[in-house]
Amino acid sequence: MREIKVGVIGAGVVGSSVIKILQENQELISNRIGARLIPTKAVVKDLTKKRDINIALSDDINFILEDESIEIVIELMGGVEQAFEVAKKVLEKNKSLVTANKAMLAYHRYDLQKIKKNHPIGFEASVCGGIPIIKALKDGLAANHILSLRGILNGTSNYILTQMIQNAMSFDDALKQAQILGYAEADPTLDIDGSDAGHKLLILASLAYGIDAKPQDIIIEGIEKINASDIAFANEFGFVIKLLGIAKKIDNEIELRVHPVLIDKDKMIAKVDGVMNGISVVGDRVGETLYYGAGAGGDATASAVISDLIEIARGKNSAMLGFEKSDNSLKLRDKGKIQSRYYIRLSAYDKTGVLAKISSILSKNNISIQAFLQKQAKDGIAKLLFTTHISQESSIHNALSEIDSQDFIESKSFFIRIDE
Numbered sequence: 001m002r003e004i005k006v007g008v009i010g011a012g013v014v015g016s017s018v019i020k021i022l023q024e025n026q027e028l029i030s031n032r033i034g035a036r037l038i039p040t041k042a043v044v045k046d047l048t049k050k051r052d053i054n055i056a057l058s059d060d061i062n063f064i065l066e067d068e069s070i071e072i073v074i075e076l077m078g079g080v081e082q083a084f085e086v087a088k089k090v091l092e093k094n095k096s097l098v099t100a101n102k103a104m105l106a107y108h109r110y111d112l113q114k115i116k117k118n119h120p121i122g123f124e125a126s127v128c129g130g131i132p133i134i135k136a137l138k139d140g141l142a143a144n145h146i147l148s149l150r151g152i153l154n155g156t157s158n159y160i161l162t163q164m165i166q167n168a169m170s171f172d173d174a175l176k177q178a179q180i181l182g183y184a185e186a187d188p189t190l191d192i193d194g195s196d197a198g199h200k201l202l203i204l205a206s207l208a209y210g211i212d213a214k215p216q217d218i219i220i221e222g223i224e225k226i227n228a229s230d231i232a233f234a235n236e237f238g239f240v241i242k243l244l245g246i247a248k249k250i251d252n253e254i255e256l257r258v259h260p261v262l263i264d265k266d267k268m269i270a271k272v273d274g275v276m277n278g279i280s281v282v283g284d285r286v287g288e289t290l291y292y293g294a295g296a297g298g299d300a301t302a303s304a305v306i307s308d309l310i311e312i313a314r315g316k317n318s319a320m321l322g323f324e325k326s327d328n329s330l331k332l333r334d335k336g337k338i339q340s341r342y343y344i345r346l347s348a349y350d351k352t353g354v355l356a357k358i359s360s361i362l363s364k365n366n367i368s369i370q371a372f373l374q375k376q377a378k379d380g381i382a383k384l385l386f387t388t389h390i391s392q393e394s395s396i397h398n399a400l401s402e403i404d405s406q407d408f409i410e411s412k413s414f415f416i417r418i419d420e
């Protein structure tokens with residue numbers, strides 16, 4: 001049986017799982033593909049760290065790059081520019097590349113495709129861990145125009161929100177727990193400020209629409225400002241709070257955004273809890289399809305990495321992102337054009353005329369209030385919580401910046417879009 005040697009760069013939670021699964025399930029995998037995938041070498045940053053893996057180790061990247069017998073290199077080192085340099089070297093050496101690095105792909109996916117067209121570059125593990133969403137978009141749904149894609153793309157923030165909503169856990173405790181469980185990024189800011197979900201959405205948008213957007217081009221907001229008042233309000237009005245990545249085709253424009261949403265408790269995606277991820281993709285021919293599974297964690301992500309090794313071993317090569325942006329008439333939609341209902345939280349000194357002034361600013365900006373809750377003032381400060389009817393994003397920004405400049409405002413306003 002043919003032997004395919006594999007090198008692993010980065011043997012942390014995911015890398016160690018990849019090595020173990022390849023070793024422990026070798027028979028099963030070989031039977032499925034008719035070739036043996038053999039992990040022979042791994043490169044790590046810190047050789048003194050104790051690791052529960054059985055493989056030759058080095059801290060020199062050339063240990064793998066200069067080894068001509070290694071056909072496939074798995075990049076699991078994380079980071080952006082340094083990882084891109086390594087990926088380029090892998091391709092220059094004419095080796096196949098498998099990466100789980102969504103941050104690097106968010107910036108350099110088109111660069112990689114340009115360097116080596118129709119060369120095996122696998123990135124299934126970069127989006128939603130164990131869910132085969134890349135292959136679903138590249139293969140299963142390839143006959144369709146993708147009308148929309150909406151998903152819970154970050155397991156850590158979903159885990160934190162679930163703990164806050166269901167167990168009244170504090171944000172900090174829930175984050176610590178997610179780190180202990182190995183869900184969070186090395187820098188967990190990327191999970192909670194929405195960046196990680198943003199990176200994943202951009203990768204999916206390239207497959208679905210051929211859009212070469214970068215993180216700075218789209219709305220990316222995280223969960224760090226959500227507090228117990230927001231959760232209680234959502235609960236009272238029949239919502240839960242989720243961090244969603246949303247891609248929508250509107251004529252020839254594509255709306256891309258990542259932010260928390262208030263979402264109807266009864267919707268399917270509202271029931272995707274804990275570290276699980278869930279994605280709904282609507283195609284013009286197939287209708288709605290739904291994907292659910294573990295979005296983080298060593299074994300789930302390793303399962304996706306190995307699916308790329310298997311695809312490469314079977315000899316299925318095609319352009320990494322499916323098609324070239326130059327053929328594409330779809331354009332990124334302007335951020336201000338978003339229309340939504342909004343939940344707004346204000347914190348104001350409890351004085352006469354405050355409500356009148358707020359409603360006059362809202363009505364001047366064509367914003368109509370749908371539901372309203374004023375919590376009894378504590379220490380002279382009142383919490384005003386309300387939802388709006390459908391409004392224009394730019395009007396919400398204008399109104400809130402005028403409200404925030406009033407002297408009765410105690411701390412900056414906060415809003416969450418309501419998912420329809």
Ligand code: HSE
Pocket residue numbers: 126128129153154155156157183184185191196295296297
């Ligand atoms: N930190 C990521 C998450 C891991 O929580 O979803 C998977 O990309």
